Amino acid sequence: MTGAPRTLVLGMGNPILSDDAVGIRLARDLKARLGELPNLFFCEECSVGGLNLLDHISGYDRLVVLDSIQTRGGEPGAWYYFDATRLRDSQNVNNIHDVNFSTALELGRRLGHHLPDDSDIHIFAVEVEDNVTFSETMTDVLEARYPECLEEILQAVRETL
């Protein structure tokens, strides 16, 4: 197992903005449940994006991103899996403060950073209800769905590793 790809698990979000904390909580719980594995590293609370993200993910072969998402009509607690190839189109999209994730990845690669391939960036995104209200607790609906969501994502991450 010592030859296992260097893998970083990133928990994304804001711990004091209701459901926005779900990625951070998942990362903490996954760390506790997965235990210590060779070449598996955790960044349980990551709130940076864009160019700053390059500093965090350079040097890894594989990335597991845990984050929140809001889709039109989505059910809180539902979760989606996709890899970074699905984000490539977003390189053409403006972000008002920084480059987006896909653009940062592409720039990093062009500049010679060692970064995971898009197909080795595994994104687990949990549908949330409220990410605009300051609170240290998640909404009742997401809290109720969380245990099931954690078990499902844990299983999926185990299969990914």
Add this chain to the structure above:
Amino acid sequence: MTRTIGIDPITRLEGHGKIEIFLNDDGSVKDTYFQIPELRGFERFVVGRPIEELPRIVTRICGVCPASHHMASAKAVDGCFGNEAPVLAHKLRDMYYHAHYIHSHIAHFYALAAPDFVVGPDADPAIRNILGVVAKVGLEIGGAVIKARAQAQEIQQILGGRFTHLVWCLPGGVAKGIDKDDLEKIKAMVADLYEFTQFSLKLFKDVVLGNPAYVDLILNGPYCLDVHNMGLVDENNAVNFYDGKVRVVDYEGKEICKYEAKDYAEHVAEHVESWSYLKFPYLKKRGWKGFVEGIDSSIYMATPLSRLNVADRMATPKAQEAFQEMFSTLGGKPCKALMAAHWARLVEMVQNAEMLQAYCGDPEITGDGFRVVPKRITGEGFGIVEAMRGTLTHHYTCDENAICTSANLIVGTTNNNAPIHMVTKKAAAAFIQPGKEITEGILNMIEMAFRSFDPCYSCATHSLPGQMPLEARIWKNGEIVQHFKRGA
């Protein structure tokens, strides 16, 4: 019948904005509305907590300028404990803040402004991004940008122990100082950063000022507003980012007022519109007069350009040279051309680098008197700093046990809410003409109007996919007749 064009984000990473453009039957612009959602309940969230916790909490309000909130909050908390922070603490905080400015301004200029000017405002969006910029100017420059940002970040890390979610500022000072080894590391990086600021200025002159079409767009396009300017200045009316008095100067250069942080409520009030979650600050003594330009208007803006407009000078010599060159090229001071904010950021970066150099040569900077533990609770504090995107005000009160009883924040972008609304309408009216096809390039040039403010609606929320895709729809008689969608 009115048609509607909506420039509407599908999701958000750093806050999302939505522009609604209403057209008359003939296709001309009738009105525009710039709307953003407001995060809820921060003031309530902090009431009842120990006031000393607030500088640590506020870094999570905003993932874009956490250090600005940290500094403003620290100063407000200092006030609640009798303002006993020693000079060294203020120097170290200021030093950190200069590095933070460089870090932020580099991102804005190279990742957000440069695509419009280096690649072109109406270029294919597939290449109108930092990748297109690097393709045009070369990988070497791309590497230099990344290196400079990393150095600015490392300086913050050395000073504050970390660069995000700072816990460094404490009531009465900072948690740690720096030693001589730290200083040597910082010195080496500051030398590089200074060179980078000079390089960036030259690039701007070569690429932007060297193109008459861009100069014309900056000076003569719709991106000009006859509104007033706000920014912090020191005792010599030089630009200051961390401390000083707030000065408001009208667009003809006459001072309207100059006030200390504690007096902010006498000078600034906030107007509410039913169609916007975000309030519209205005000059209180003039009263709300609507979204109007003119010398009697009560609308002001607080941007990098505003900071230079309100100041008599920069605080450092090379920045002063750049300041003079900028205003002389633009036809004098104050300058009303909003796009000049991009140039102003580069001038500010020179001062940031020179101030870092000055601190590196300060024999007191490695001292250990960086905190005085407060011995009294005075109950009220005000903290104003210049966030990169505007004047940031924190005002707290606490009880005799130093438990927070109230908090009020006026954040940088909120100051600019009215001007953003006004210039968006102006740009839309200029570029959307009867009978003229509304193209992707036109929508981008409308976006450029509000992007020049570097607006921040983030407050650290984050949801995938981490971008601000825009969707534009044109409605007529209840049906979509044109549909633009980017990045989906």
